[in-house]
Amino acid sequence: xxxxLKHGTDAETDDSHWKDLYRVGGMAAxxxxxxxxxxxxxxIIWPLPTTVVGYFTLFQSNKLLDY
Numbered sequence: 001x002x003x004x005l006k007h008g009t010d011a012e013t014d015d016s017h018w019k020d021l022y023r024v025g026g027m028a029a030x031x032x033x034x035x036x037x038x039x040x041x042x043x044i045i046w047p048l049p050t051t052v053v054g055y056f057t058l059f060q061s062n063k064l065l066d067y
Contacts, residue, residue, distance in 0.1 A: 049055045
């Protein structure tokens, strides 16, 4: 065995540096999936208008745009 080679320790340190990034990426994917499912449920309960008149009615009844 060559004295400069450290089998196992170098690979473990390299992987540990990426562990936090993998964890953040996994959480981001999980949050995106939850938001997608929430959006699907909301649009099933309250569908978007299908006509231009429906959109104008929606804009006129929106309390956030009423200033």
